[in-house]
Amino acid sequence: MASPQDWVTQDWDPTTWTDETWPIAACLHGFAQVTREGTAFHDAPAEVWDDVFAQIAAAGFSLAELADSHIRPADLERSRRDELFAIAAAHGIGIPSVHLQRKSVIQPGHEEDNLAYAHRTIDAAAEWGMQVFSTGLHQPFTEAQRKALWFWTAPGPKDPDDPEVWDAAVKRLRELGEHAASVGLPMALELYEDTYLGTADSAVRLVEEIGLDTVGLNADVANLIRLHRPVEDWRELFAKTLPYTNYLHVKNYTRDEAGDGSWATSAPSTMETGLINYRQVLRDAVADGFRGIVMTEQYGGDSLGVCATNQQYIRSVLATSVVGATKQGATR
Incomplete structure (x- = not known):
């Protein structure tokens, strides 16, 4: 069955990607989840969606990740889905991935509902012609996080040091991974503090215990280095997680910290x-075989503008990497 965006994915062959064609997507962080009129973005009129995709295209992007903070593919009526893709296509924008966030399959009291929602999202992603299903184990913000200037500076939910809960996470994520694989989608699990994906060793162990070639990591190391407390060295984090990475959120933070670990910002x-x-x-990453979508993120300020700057930076780096050398007929 043809997907609503076959026009985007017909040439989806990683072996042909160059610095100019590597899939780099924009996030939706810079756009309000609720319109000025009080309507959720998910339910917003066509002109709101049109304005957003026009801005994304004007910033130089041809791809955008769909986070369920803005639109929930599993809950969007077919007529609105078709409207969404028509608007995106009119601006030359494809939607290659969905990121399901803060719906942990081990969130106390919500395990089964979140699991069912993830299954429905996988089906929608496949029907919509997406290339990746991304999720994680992070839970909804605490009240302190909602009040903080930067949510990562306030305490959030923590996955327990409990073998039974760990085993439940492995079992449910394996179930989702098998479902995703059955409809042709890889699944990526995002690094996130205080979850079972909150350290390099724990994240790798989780993927290895899930044991599916189609389940990997979304090595968003910046989620960890921004914390105002001692953190793992970013070099070690990437060294351990990149071999398992099949999708990649990228952003960056300045960081300063005391030599004795007493403070960090x-x-x-x-x-x-x-x-x-x-x-x-x-x-x-490229030299070691990574061939996945890169999704640019930014919190604060002109999020889309910074993402556009980051896309230019990424392509400039790729131009002198293995990809660039291959394009020019050279060998590494």
Whole structure:
């Protein structure tokens, strides 16, 4: 059955990607989840969606990740889905991935509902012609996080040190991974603090215990280095997780900390100016075989504008990587 966006995916062959064609997507963080009139973005009129995709296209993007914070594919009526894709296509925008967030399959009291919602989202993603299903184990914000200037500076939910809960996470995520694989989708699990995906070793162990080749990591290391507390070295985080990475959220933060670990602070930055050296990360990832979508993120300020700057930076790095060398007929 043809998907609503076959026009986007017909040439989806990673072996042919170059620095100019590598799929780099924009996030929707810069757009309000509720319109000025009080309507949820999910239910917004066509002109609201049209304005958003027009801005994404004007910023130089041809792809956008659909986070369920803005639109829930599993809950969108077919007529509205078709309207969404028609609007996106009119601006030359494809939607290659969905990111399901804050619906952990081990969230106390919501395990079964969240699991069922994830299954419905996978079916929708496949029907919509997407290429990746991304999720994680992060839970809804606490009241303290909602009140904080930056949510990562306030305490959030924590996955328990409980073998039974760990085993439940493995079982349910394996179930989702099998479902996703059955409809042709890889599943990516996002690194996130205080979850079973909150350290490199724990994230790798989780993927290995799930035991499916189609389930990997979304190695969003920046989620961890922004914390105002001692953190793992970003080099070690990437070294351990990139071999398992099949989808990649990228953003960066400046970071300063005391030598004795007594304090730390961070703030959003461009990819080029933050703590993580993404020139090294991207070159190493591509050289070691990573062939996945890169999704640009940013919190605060002109999110879309920073993402556009980051896309230019990413392509400049790829131009001198293995991809660029291959395009020019050279060998590494």
